[in-house]
Amino acid sequence: MSSNYRITYNVDMVFCIDATGSMGGVINMVKNNALHFFNDVTQAMARKNKTIDKLRVRVVAFRDYIADGDDAMLVTDFFSLPEQTADFERCVNSIEAFGGGDDPEDGLEALGYAIRSNWNAEGMKKRQVIVVWTDATTHDLGFGASAPNYPSRMAKTFDELTAWWGDCQNSGYINQNAKRLLLFAPNGPHWNVISDTWDNVIHFPSVAGKGLGEYDYEQIIDSISNTI
Numbered sequence: 001m002s003s004n005y006r007i008t009y010n011v012d013m014v015f016c017i018d019a020t021g022s023m024g025g026v027i028n029m030v031k032n033n034a035l036h037f038f039n040d041v042t043q044a045m046a047r048k049n050k051t052i053d054k055l056r057v058r059v060v061a062f063r064d065y066i067a068d069g070d071d072a073m074l075v076t077d078f079f080s081l082p083e084q085t086a087d088f089e090r091c092v093n094s095i096e097a098f099g100g101g102d103d104p105e106d107g108l109e110a111l112g113y114a115i116r117s118n119w120n121a122e123g124m125k126k127r128q129v130i131v132v133w134t135d136a137t138t139h140d141l142g143f144g145a146s147a148p149n150y151p152s153r154m155a156k157t158f159d160e161l162t163a164w165w166g167d168c169q170n171s172g173y174i175n176q177n178a179k180r181l182l183l184f185a186p187n188g189p190h191w192n193v194i195s196d197t198w199d200n201v202i203h204f205p206s207v208a209g210k211g212l213g214e215y216d217y218e219q220i221i222d223s224i225s226n227t228i
Helices: 021-046 065-071 085-093 107-115 158-165 189-197 217-227
Strands: 007-018 050-062 073-075 079-081 126-133 179-186 201-206
Touching: 007 021, 007 107, 021 050, 021 085, 021 217, 050 085, 050 107, 073 107, 079 085, 107 126, 107 158, 107 189, 126 217, 158 189, 179 189, 179 217, 189 201, 201 217
Parallel strands: 007 050, 007 126, 126 179, 179 201
Antiparallel strands: 050 073, 050 079
16 A cells, blocks of 8 residues: 655755866756756655655855966855745856866865855754765865965864764764765765765765766756655
8 A cells, every 4th residue: 555654854955066167067967957956856756755845955166266266166055946946047057167277176165165054954854965066186175275265264174174074973064864965076085085984975986087977967866866
């Protein structure tokens, strides 16, 4: 006998998007699907007998503080979907793939911004999901600290960033039961340490410098819904 019971979730998601030149394919994918994102996620959830009560999405588009200056980091507030879908779409459409300088980018700073989001604490069932899309390795945390626009409240070391993510002894900035991290990122010193030692992380390795075209939209939606 089938059940009409539905698990209801309040879901916050942060998209950390590498916005350098080689990432045009992923950025275009996000742009092309921003308008349909809420319906696509909720339909994928419904197939798993889950219902989203509230969905909010935040965007962190990152490049390189040293190479890209004021264009190094775009950080938005949360958009409530579907009510603010048009605003979300305009934000995503404003992101262009350019810059980056050397191969590593400032992905750890983007992750720091994401972890310290203003997460929704309401509801019995919550998911706080960070998705990182990049085809680059990452600089050491603080590599770009000499840039005038480098954030003053950023974690000073990788160990501090790890503490922000938290564990059973350290609550960090994100709900320990609700948190999930999806890494669409190449194998490399920092990304691999995160996938090997942080909890609630799923890593989809990509090829450095080759974009992320191999991860199509349906796979990403399915991966997101599986973590919720």
